[in-house]
Amino acid sequence: MTSSTVADYIEDVSPGSGALPPRARYASPDTKSLSLNGSWRLRVSATADAEDDSFAEEDYDAGEWAEVTVPGHWVLQGHGSPIYTNHLYPFPVDPPRVPTENPTGDHLRTFALPSEWPSDGGAVLRFDGVESCARVWLNGTDLGEFKGSRLPHEFAVGHLLKPSGNVLAVRVHQWSAGSYLEDQDQWWLPGIFRDVTLLHRPPGSALDFFVHASYDHTGGEGTLRVDSDVDGRVTVPALDIDVATGESVTVPVRAWTAELPYLYDGLLTTEGERVPLRIGFRTVELSDGLIKVNGKAILFKGVNRHEWHPEKGRALDLETMREDVLLMKRHNINAVRTSHYPPHPDFLDLCDEYGLWVIDECDLETHGFTEQAWRDNPVDDDRWTPALLDRAARMVERDKNHPSIVIWSLGNEAGTGLGLTAMSEWIHARDDSRLVHYEGDIDCRDTDVYSRMYADHAEVERIGQGLDGGTHKRRQLPFILCEYAHAMGNGPGGLADYQRLFETYDRLQGGFVWEWIDHGIKDERYGFAYGGDFGEELHDGNFVCDGLLFPDRAPSPGLLEYKKVIEPVRITGDGADGTVRITNAYDFADLSALTFTWSYQVDGETVESGTLTVPSLAPGESADVKLPEPPTESDGAESQWTVRASLAADSAWGAAGHVIGWGQFPLTARPLPSVSAVAGPALAGRRISLGPATFDARTGELKTIGAIDVTGLRLDVWRAPTDNDDGASWQTDVRFGLLWRKFGLHRMRHRLDGVELSEDALTVRTRVAPAAWEIGFATVYRWTSDGSRLRLTVSVAPEGNWTFPLPRLGVRFGLDASADRVKWFGGGPGEGYPDTKSASLLGRWQSTVDDLQTPYVRPQENGARPDVRWAELGGLRIDGDPEFWFTARRWTTEELDAATHRTDLAPGGTVWVNLDHAQHGIGSQSCGPGPLPQYFLNARPTEFSYVFSESPETS
Ligand code: GAL
Numbered sequence: 001m002t003s004s005t006v007a008d009y010i011e012d013v014s015p016g017s018g019a020l021p022p023r024a025r026y027a028s029p030d031t032k033s034l035s036l037n038g039s040w041r042l043r044v045s046a047t048a049d050a051e052d053d054s055f056a057e058e059d060y061d062a063g064e065w066a067e068v069t070v071p072g073h074w075v076l077q078g079h080g081s082p083i084y085t086n087h088l089y090p091f092p093v094d095p096p097r098v099p100t101e102n103p104t105g106d107h108l109r110t111f112a113l114p115s116e117w118p119s120d121g122g123a124v125l126r127f128d129g130v131e132s133c134a135r136v137w138l139n140g141t142d143l144g145e146f147k148g149s150r151l152p153h154e155f156a157v158g159h160l161l162k163p164s165g166n167v168l169a170v171r172v173h174q175w176s177a178g179s180y181l182e183d184q185d186q187w188w189l190p191g192i193f194r195d196v197t198l199l200h201r202p203p204g205s206a207l208d209f210f211v212h213a214s215y216d217h218t219g220g221e222g223t224l225r226v227d228s229d230v231d232g233r234v235t236v237p238a239l240d241i242d243v244a245t246g247e248s249v250t251v252p253v254r255a256w257t258a259e260l261p262y263l264y265d266g267l268l269t270t271e272g273e274r275v276p277l278r279i280g281f282r283t284v285e286l287s288d289g290l291i292k293v294n295g296k297a298i299l300f301k302g303v304n305r306h307e308w309h310p311e312k313g314r315a316l317d318l319e320t321m322r323e324d325v326l327l328m329k330r331h332n333i334n335a336v337r338t339s340h341y342p343p344h345p346d347f348l349d350l351c352d353e354y355g356l357w358v359i360d361e362c363d364l365e366t367h368g369f370t371e372q373a374w375r376d377n378p379v380d381d382d383r384w385t386p387a388l389l390d391r392a393a394r395m396v397e398r399d400k401n402h403p404s405i406v407i408w409s410l411g412n413e414a415g416t417g418l419g420l421t422a423m424s425e426w427i428h429a430r431d432d433s434r435l436v437h438y439e440g441d442i443d444c445r446d447t448d449v450y451s452r453m454y455a456d457h458a459e460v461e462r463i464g465q466g467l468d469g470g471t472h473k474r475r476q477l478p479f480i481l482c483e484y485a486h487a488m489g490n491g492p493g494g495l496a497d498y499q500r501l502f503e504t505y506d507r508l509q510g511g512f513v514w515e516w517i518d519h520g521i522k523d524e525r526y527g528f529a530y531g532g533d534f535g536e537e538l539h540d541g542n543f544v545c546d547g548l549l550f551p552d553r554a555p556s557p558g559l560l561e562y563k564k565v566i567e568p569v570r571i572t573g574d575g576a577d578g579t580v581r582i583t584n585a586y587d588f589a590d591l592s593a594l595t596f597t598w599s600y601q602v603d604g605e606t607v608e609s610g611t612l613t614v615p616s617l618a619p620g621e622s623a624d625v626k627l628p629e630p631p632t633e634s635d636g637a638e639s640q641w642t643v644r645a646s647l648a649a650d651s652a653w654g655a656a657g658h659v660i661g662w663g664q665f666p667l668t669a670r671p672l673p674s675v676s677a678v679a680g681p682a683l684a685g686r687r688i689s690l691g692p693a694t695f696d697a698r699t700g701e702l703k704t705i706g707a708i709d710v711t712g713l714r715l716d717v718w719r720a721p722t723d724n725d726d727g728a729s730w731q732t733d734v735r736f737g738l739l740w741r742k743f744g745l746h747r748m749r750h751r752l753d754g755v756e757l758s759e760d761a762l763t764v765r766t767r768v769a770p771a772a773w774e775i776g777f778a779t780v781y782r783w784t785s786d787g788s789r790l791r792l793t794v795s796v797a798p799e800g801n802w803t804f805p806l807p808r809l810g811v812r813f814g815l816d817a818s819a820d821r822v823k824w825f826g827g828g829p830g831e832g833y834p835d836t837k838s839a840s841l842l843g844r845w846q847s848t849v850d851d852l853q854t855p856y857v858r859p860q861e862n863g864a865r866p867d868v869r870w871a872e873l874g875g876l877r878i879d880g881d882p883e884f885w886f887t888a889r890r891w892t893t894e895e896l897d898a899a900t901h902r903t904d905l906a907p908g909g910t911v912w913v914n915l916d917h918a919q920h921g922i923g924s925q926s927c928g929p930g931p932l933p934q935y936f937l938n939a940r941p942t943e944f945s946y947v948f949s950e951s952p953e954t955s
Contacts, residue, residue, distance in 0.1 A: 007048040009145045010133055010176045011096045013383050015390035018136075018144015020124065020154040022390075022397035023208035023229075025345045028273040031205065032117055036125075036168065036196040041108040042068035044079045048102045048173050055106050056137035056169035062108045071315040073131070073191035074105045082313070082521065084531030086185040086540040087367035087413070095376055096177035103174040107192060112164035121202040121272070122158030125168075128344065129194030129314075133176030137169040147178030147387070150194075150314075150341035150363040151394035158201065168196075180378055181387065184340045184365045184412065186306055187519060187544065193315040194344055204271030206230050209245070211401045212433065215255040215281040217295035222253030222281035224266075232270035236279060239264060255294050256280025256403045258334045259568075259589040261355030263403070278352055280403025284434050286448050290478050291435065291509050293357075293406060296619075297478075298587050299502060300357060300510030301566035302335030303328065303548065304483055307343055310522040310551035318346050323553060324516065325350040329653035331555070331563040332660065337482055337512045340365050340412035342395045351404035354653050358404040359437055359482070359512075362395045362423070364388065364411025380417025392423040396430055407449065409482075410438035421446050439482045444474040453483035453514070454928035457497050464505025481511030486927035487558045488546035489723035489856045493835035493922030493931050495565045503585075513562060514927065519544045520551035520857045527902035528857045542723070545857040546926065557830045557839075557854055564839035567661030569594065569645040570622075575665025579624045580643050584617040592616040594660060595648040598627055603637045604825035604844040604869070612643060630667060638670035638869070640842065664842055670869055673879035673947040675791040677760040677784035688755075690762050691785025692950065700755035700764030700781070702813070705790055706950040708875050713813035715768050715779045715794065716914060717806045718745045719861040720897035725807070727925035735925060739804045744770025746897065760784060767799075775800035777939075789949040794917075795942070802939035807861070809937060810884065810916030811946070817890070819874025819911040822847045824886055826868030830854070834935040835921040837866045849873075849888050849911055859899035863887050864919060877951035878915060882944065885916035917944035 027033065041062040045051050054060060068077050075082045080103050083090050091099045125138065131149035138160045146153040174190035209228035226234045228245040235242045243249045254262040266277035282294055290297040305324065307314045321344060328336065336356050341363035351358050369377040378384035399405055410423050424436050424446035435448035444450055462468045463479050485492035492513065502508045520528030528551045531539035548559035569591065573580035584591050591614060599609035608631040615623050627641055644662040647654050681690040688695040692706045702713045727735030753765040762783040769776025778797040783790060794811060827840030831854050854862035868886040870879045890907035899905050921935025
């Protein structure tokens, strides 16, 4: 058989045929448009040519077909299943061929033109996004076909339109030659997933135009020139501008920045229409080896954003997009990389309006070719270059008028090759007002920025110092981490350590956390589903859940940590000398939008607060500000200052009072709990009593404290490994999660060596060790009491050769399931681990046991509250000597470890409490480096104590 089947275009490397040249996206109030979103008819076939194209004919009866919502993906609407792979192509790699099994969705809808639809001029049919290849017919006429899933395609259709009974038929193939260019780490989700719109094009309408609006920071003047395909006039009333298209005008203006996103309303008027413009004046340049905007080097505090909705996939509505932008602004994020494709265009309008620096990335990734040493990589094969250039042009032309976009990115993880060079050259020639980025270009031949992903702290520091070498060109360039801090599961750890580097070395211009949101799919079976949950033969499991937001957009602890780490106001100092240092860490804004408050806590309780007068510092400036006199004597209790910076008034994205940054400063230290060992242990039958407690006389096991039953108190070194503990399979560094399991930390045995009663103490000697290995801990529990309170001192001495750090070190025990309300004085309100606790605020907190849990999509260690002085739960009060990490949950660590989805976790009859003396760091090894050595929990002789007493309040 020759290859002349109906579906030849599917495997054609060319971008398609029939579509109009790409152009800017805009809407004019003067011109009619008709949304073709809504309910369409759908027929899904298993192969591309199972059905002929008669469905496109005008009298076709699709009454028996299913219905599908457009925008949408048919696999999320009950037809077939989504597939998740990170970089492996879910089909044989034989470019540009695709499998015969090629799910194909025939989409059909009819429409009538609104009665006021003008009879003059033409019309354009626009598709904003279809995955991965579509062929389009209107009223039986074949308009053409296209690829480039997250890019717009328009067809001229004016001559085909009828007042009513128009039949629009779209055949969508899941796989095409284009799929080879779209191997991003995400779900494969076929469908018409962005808007379909019919646009009237009056005679003399604007076609395409390019707004050039630069800013000269030396004189405070902006220069505007609008190049338009169709001549017209440009007016900006607020600036008294009225010029012809193509003509430059320079006037004093307010600049646009992500911090102060000042937009001017303008109008482009051609003979046929008026086009509203939102103009932001700013100049992006590479100067002194730095990315500068308006003459100032900027620091990206960014995230990578995939488009995601747990039910709708990549079919996002405006409100969801706005929610993303508002959440970013409220968490101090100032930049987005649109990984790894141009987003829905409305998202960029929001970035202009609310203020975010944008790296707009092209819809291009060929990562799967890495499995064959990049052989046959389309980006290094001239036959594909037209498709690559088409993608570059469709991105740049659509998005060029957005002031928020400061950098174009060629794509992601596509190796290197002449196709990328061609894209870079084309983009530079078309738009010299922005920079070009591509991470895979390690020598920076085609790029203006040296960019890497997941480099560890030490390497980033060397780069900052300029000691990293590289080509001559690269050495002159600024550096960004286009991805770092892999936010998969619990984590990422080490954010604060990266931020310190970014703020120390000029060359380091910040980074973009990977990534914004978990791509979990809402699913009755699992809560949220991930890779493998749909029976995929190849998949990458929960690697698709690695965001700062949970799939339902609830912020994860990682986002709160990031917010704190990148706060644009630094509040530092030493409470003892009565002053705090306030530093403005914005690049452009002064502090006039903020108010400052102080509060004073004794024992974690705020006793007084007030406002703090802080000068409106310019960016980079600091001031030392005097705190008031401490309002009360602390009477020997722990006391501290808390200073907060918050919005003085409602802003576009946050309400007055929204906290931007804070600092805490200890004044008087906490007195450690002391218990004088006056009550001795007494043996009575099978029980030993000691103060308020009873123990099993044979095993020395704690049984009760007053009226409270306690079960299973013992040393615990195991935590349910986090994704970052387990690390990624390709990591060459040691992965502790695997070592912990190998050495049996999840199955430690507790040998009883002796129960000793002395005059003032009950001592229980044990050895805690895993089967098969010589390593272990000589563990001694020493119990004393003053009659009402009970003190436990745990001494742990490692035995054997411990060559790796421990997950945790502390005790665990069970309480009755009625234990629910929790109060504590310590870090909160959310979880924190050694390298993720910058956002942990010292204070008094309350919760329920259920609310202490962080619902990671794949269950894993979570919920520890750090720096806890005391905690109350189930009628018990626990005072730490020293402070401890507090965790309580309705399942055991073993159950947490065994669970693969949230729905696997069911409350049992016991509340399990962990009081940890120490925890191992979290790091980011699920894709990047593990925890820094200073966050290791190394096995060494250790002693720590807890004082237990009854507390009526939470009983
Ligand atoms: C990067 C890639 C991202 C994502 C991430 C891991 O290599 O660019 O798309 O796969 O790793 O989550």
